[in-house]
Amino acid sequence: MFDIDVWQEIFSTIRKNKLRTFLTGFSVAWGIFMLMILLGSGNGLQNGVKQEFASNAVNAMWIWTGETSMPYKGMKTGRPIRFNNQDYTFLTNKVKGLDEVSSRFYLPGDTNYAYGNEYGSFTTVTCHPALRDVENIKLSKGRFINHKDITDYRKSIVIGKDIAKALFKEEDPIGKYIKVNDVPFKVVGVSHDPDNRNDRTAYMPVSTAQRIFNGGNRVHSFAVTTKMVTSAKQAEAITKEVREALAQRHKFNPDDKRAMGAFNMLTEYLRTMKIFQGIKIFVWIIGIGTLIAGIVGVSNIMLILVKERTREIGVRKALGASPRSVIGLILMESILITTVAGYIGLTLGVGIMEGVNYVLEQMSASGGGDGIFFRNPTVDFGTAISATLILVLSGAIAGYIPAKKAANVKPIEALRDE
Amino acid sequence: MIQINNLHKSYVTGNNSLHVLKGLNLEIEEGEFVSIMGSSGSGKSTLLNILGILDNYDEGAYSLDGHLMQDMNETQAARTRNKMIGFIFQSFNLISFKNAMENVALPLYYKGISRKKRNQMAMEFLEKLGLKEWAHHMPNELSGGQRQRVAIARALISKPRIILADEPTGALDTQTSYEVMEMLKQINDEGITVIIVTHEYDIAAMTQKIIRLKDGVIEEIIKNGDLKSFQAQYNRNINKPEHHV
Numbered sequence: 001m002f003d004i005d006v007w008q009e010i011f012s013t014i015r016k017n018k019l020r021t022f023l024t025g026f027s028v029a030w031g032i033f034m035l036m037i038l039l040g041s042g043n044g045l046q047n048g049v050k051q052e053f054a055s056n057a058v059n060a061m062w063i064w065t066g067e068t069s070m071p072y073k074g075m076k077t078g079r080p081i082r083f084n085n086q087d088y089t090f091l092t093n094k095v096k097g098l099d100e101v102s103s104r105f106y107l108p109g110d111t112n113y114a115y116g117n118e119y120g121s122f123t124t125v126t127c128h129p130a131l132r133d134v135e136n137i138k139l140s141k142g143r144f145i146n147h148k149d150i151t152d153y154r155k156s157i158v159i160g161k162d163i164a165k166a167l168f169k170e171e172d173p174i175g176k177y178i179k180v181n182d183v184p185f186k187v188v189g190v191s192h193d194p195d196n197r198n199d200r201t202a203y204m205p206v207s208t209a210q211r212i213f214n215g216g217n218r219v220h221s222f223a224v225t226t227k228m229v230t231s232a233k234q235a236e237a238i239t240k241e242v243r244e245a246l247a248q249r250h251k252f253n254p255d256d257k258r259a260m261g262a263f264n265m266l267t268e269y270l271r272t273m274k275i276f277q278g279i280k281i282f283v284w285i286i287g288i289g290t291l292i293a294g295i296v297g298v299s300n301i302m303l304i305l306v307k308e309r310t311r312e313i314g315v316r317k318a319l320g321a322s323p324r325s326v327i328g329l330i331l332m333e334s335i336l337i338t339t340v341a342g343y344i345g346l347t348l349g350v351g352i353m354e355g356v357n358y359v360l361e362q363m364s365a366s367g368g369g370d371g372i373f374f375r376n377p378t379v380d381f382g383t384a385i386s387a388t389l390i391l392v393l394s395g396a397i398a399g400y401i402p403a404k405k406a407a408n409v410k411p412i413e414a415l416r417d418e
Numbered sequence: 419m420i421q422i423n424n425l426h427k428s429y430v431t432g433n434n435s436l437h438v439l440k441g442l443n444l445e446i447e448e449g450e451f452v453s454i455m456g457s458s459g460s461g462k463s464t465l466l467n468i469l470g471i472l473d474n475y476d477e478g479a480y481s482l483d484g485h486l487m488q489d490m491n492e493t494q495a496a497r498t499r500n501k502m503i504g505f506i507f508q509s510f511n512l513i514s515f516k517n518a519m520e521n522v523a524l525p526l527y528y529k530g531i532s533r534k535k536r537n538q539m540a541m542e543f544l545e546k547l548g549l550k551e552w553a554h555h556m557p558n559e560l561s562g563g564q565r566q567r568v569a570i571a572r573a574l575i576s577k578p579r580i581i582l583a584d585e586p587t588g589a590l591d592t593q594t595s596y597e598v599m600e601m602l603k604q605i606n607d608e609g610i611t612v613i614i615v616t617h618e619y620d621i622a623a624m625t626q627k628i629i630r631l632k633d634g635v636i637e638e639i640i641k642n643g644d645l646k647s648f649q650a651q652y653n654r655n656i657n658k659p660e661h662h663v
């Protein structure tokens with residue numbers, strides 16, 4: 001069927017009806033173009049939001065304490081709840097839904113950093129090694145806090161990029177000692193944050209901080225990663241498990257949101273992704289709807305074409321054309337028009353989205369583009385492939401009814417002289 | 419070559435049924451040159467369509483070359499047409515966007531012959547019919563006679579056993595008509611059975627056997643020897659209108 005004669009015949013009919021072919025092709029091209037723009041935009045929005053989540057692990061969870069707001073087992077409201085190192089051990093070993101745990105002890109007041117003649121006031125976060133995974137901390141130099149730092153109460157510190165710049169200028173900070181509230185700490189790593197939010201933050205071992213800054217075994221909050229689950233419901237269940245376990249340990253009502261606060265990122269993430277799934281389905285429906293309009297157009301044109309070519313088809317049949325070869329002729333033409341036109345639409349749509357992507361990247365590279373909820377609005381390869389398949393398929397569908405009609409042309413009727 | 423026994427054919431349109439062929443019997447030997455005549459509505463075109471397997475019949479039997487033509491699907495019918503029968507039409511029915519050579523080569527395409535070979539064969543046939551210089555012209559660049567000659571070449575190229583011609587001279591002037599008939603005669607001399615439908619007596623008179631249809635049955639068959647008397651009848655028919663003028 002794929003021989004030169006079929007193509008020659010298809011091209012000669014197309015050449016004879018340039019405008020009509022163009023108009024039909026245009027409707028298909030427009031359909032696929034819109035589909036690509038919509039899908040690209042949907043992806044861009046999704047990627048933008050994903051980027052917002054990317055500053056932390058998607059399965060991150062934060063737990064903090066407050067004062068009770070509900071009476072519980074005869075105890076009054078307004079009772080402060082305090083976490084401690086035993087809670088850390090408990091969360092790490094006993095709570096099944098959690099993966100890694102890092103506890104934090106808030107340093108009282110400002111923390112002043114000094115190195116040589118340079119000094120400044122920066123945020124200090126005390127932590128376990130797990131925080132690196134929870135908050136996706138990126139290191140540009142050295143290492144993060146490790147277990148040995150915790151168990152040996154070492155005075156190690158990881159400083160943010162801006163701190164390093166402020167204190168050390170061009171000098172390499174690794175291995176140097178800086179003074180934190182007049183206590184010397186050894187710089188073991190330099191961190192940087194793609195969103196520039198935590199570049200003025202330093203990380204030190206929570207055990208060391210508790211000992212040096214009179215913390216005892218006091219813990220103010222936990223940053224943990226939960227086990228990866230696939231539904232918001234399951235994520236919610238983990239939050240509940242943690243809340244109930246800690247409520248039991250510290251004797252407060254598990255429903256008391258003021259006694260213990262918790263934020264489970266995974267719940268939010270899964271919910272958001274679900275919304276995007278909905279948007280994606282919606283986009284596909286609109287896109288395919290537009291495409292169907294194009295397909296109907298092609299089908300319509302092909303029907304007219306068959307009508308116009310009735311006599312020719314009759315002659316062919318009289319000369320020995322089998323129904324199959326007639327169907328092939330019409331079907332191939334329809335597939336050719338939809339595929340070529342669709343491909344043009346596809347290329348244009350993807351091209352425009354790539355252009356938008358380029359502009360966006362230029363904007364964020366030049367420092368602007370903050371708060372743009374739109375990133376990498378492109379369509380992936382798989383989608384482009386499935387769109388192409390849809391095109392060929394739709395060409396076949398568009399050609400099917402006309403081809404069937406052509407195959408049913410009776411040579412006698414076609415050849416009758418009017 | 420062709421045997422037809424008690425052939426019936428009706429056309430049904432809505433609630434109306436039109437009984438066109440009413441128990442027709444006919445035998446045509448291989449190598450005959452036959453014309454079918456009859457007034458419009460006598461069923462001559464229907465008969466030709468059934469002979470060409472372009473249409474099916476309701477009752478009776480039609481054997482072509484010893485094979486019963488019955489209950490064939492479209493594909494089988496197409497193959498038989500391609501192998502056995504060459505068609506010539508009144509309005510030529512050349513494909514307008516193909517040049518003369520490509521039109522002639524078309525039946526070979528459906529035979530599955532390679533492009534190069536069939537174009538070469540088409541050129542040979544066109545040369546035989548004196549149309550070599552016109553091979554690359556489109557049908558609308560040819561005269562009526564040339565177009566019909568291209569159509570004849572197309573009918574002949576698949577080396578059929580039978581040529582079926584529906585009013586082959588209907589759209590041509592007398593001079594060209596006679597040329598086309600001469601050509602058909604030569605084809606017949608090569609042993610191919612030629613059957614033409616015509617309403618022109620002078621054209622019919624050039625064949626060996628005239629089958630006259632009337633109301634779906636054969637009214638009379640005029641054989642070669644009787645043609646002289648037919649000629650007289652033909653002249654009578656010709657002269658009739660003059661009385662009215």
